[in-house]
Amino acid sequence: MTYVLIGCGNLGEIILNGFYLKKKKISVVEKNDKIKSKISSKYKRIKTFNNFKEINWSEIRYIMICVKPKDCKKILNEIKEFQLDKHIFVSFVAGLSTSGIKKCLGSKSKIVRIMPNIFISSNNSATAVYMMGFEKKLKTKILKDFRHFGILVEVNQEKKIDFFTAMFGGGPAYIFFILEIFNEIIKNNGFSEKESILLLTSLVEGVEKRIKENSFNFKLSINQVASKGGTTEEALKFFSNKNLLSSIINKAIKAATLKSVKISKDLDKLF
Numbered sequence: 001m002t003y004v005l006i007g008c009g010n011l012g013e014i015i016l017n018g019f020y021l022k023k024k025k026i027s028v029v030e031k032n033d034k035i036k037s038k039i040s041s042k043y044k045r046i047k048t049f050n051n052f053k054e055i056n057w058s059e060i061r062y063i064m065i066c067v068k069p070k071d072c073k074k075i076l077n078e079i080k081e082f083q084l085d086k087h088i089f090v091s092f093v094a095g096l097s098t099s100g101i102k103k104c105l106g107s108k109s110k111i112v113r114i115m116p117n118i119f120i121s122s123n124n125s126a127t128a129v130y131m132m133g134f135e136k137k138l139k140t141k142i143l144k145d146f147r148h149f150g151i152l153v154e155v156n157q158e159k160k161i162d163f164f165t166a167m168f169g170g171g172p173a174y175i176f177f178i179l180e181i182f183n184e185i186i187k188n189n190g191f192s193e194k195e196s197i198l199l200l201t202s203l204v205e206g207v208e209k210r211i212k213e214n215s216f217n218f219k220l221s222i223n224q225v226a227s228k229g230g231t232t233e234e235a236l237k238f239f240s241n242k243n244l245l246s247s248i249i250n251k252a253i254k255a256a257t258l259k260s261v262k263i264s265k266d267l268d269k270l271f
């Protein structure tokens, strides 16, 4: 067994699913009995544990922590007793800093912070990884061991995780939010919910393909749709008017980033 996942709630199950689909060796520690029995019946090959004493730590390389911030300190203090100096701790906990974790586990502990989004199961998660004080060879190995998440970007400053959380952690929700606005507009113009969803899904799939065909040049893609004096240009004039939309989006991402910074500061006080 190579990976152990502590906490298998909303994000934990997405992570588990990603490892499970790739047939990687993973076990789960989950204190919630309901979730534990769900995991056991849904993922037949997966071992689940109630507490850390049941684990054979010599079989484990990565200890992944995916619980709510309030539960972290207790878990880290419990784990400390097992003196797992050779293990790599991978924290998915938004806002929990490397220094906070080291305060519990000791300064020599190996900590990786990782910020994925919900697209792990389809290998499409835009994921930030922060690894402080690791040798290059080990960093490469870690990135390889989590490559099935999707696109992994190593960030060299921990504070970049705050922006990443705001931009890509929340990213799927922003796109869904915009699609929901379109959905309402389409329905208000006489189409059924079913038709609207099908049309929007096809639109998103088409966009994905075109982005790749145009070598990720967004402006070129826009220009291919918006011919001079045409209808699309008329709508785009509204979108770009006084940069209002751009300004709203910038402000939204900034607000989410600042929220992440605040959560992090508040959490640091507890460690």
Ligand SMILES: NC(=O)c1ccc[n+]([C@@H]2O[C@H](COP(=O)([O-])OP(=O)(O)OC[C@H]3O[C@@H](n4cnc5c(N)ncnc54)[C@H](OP(=O)(O)O)[C@@H]3O)[C@@H](O)[C@H]2O)c1
Binding pocket: 006, 007, 008, 009, 010, 011, 012, 029, 030, 031, 032, 035, 066, 067, 068, 069, 071, 075, 092, 093, 094, 095, 115, 116, 117, 118, 169
């Ligand atoms: N949700 C997201 O999209 C997302 C994205 C990025 C990062 N994150 C981070 O991921 C972490 C988990 O978020 P979540 O939404 O998945 O939380 P969650 O649904 O509450 O899942 C955490 C699970 O861990 C269990 N747990 C608590 N203490 C435990 C312990 N000592 N041993 C074993 N299991 C324990 C909880 O059980 P109880 O319910 O009984 O306490 C719960 O089932 C958070 O720190 C969050 O910042 C989440």
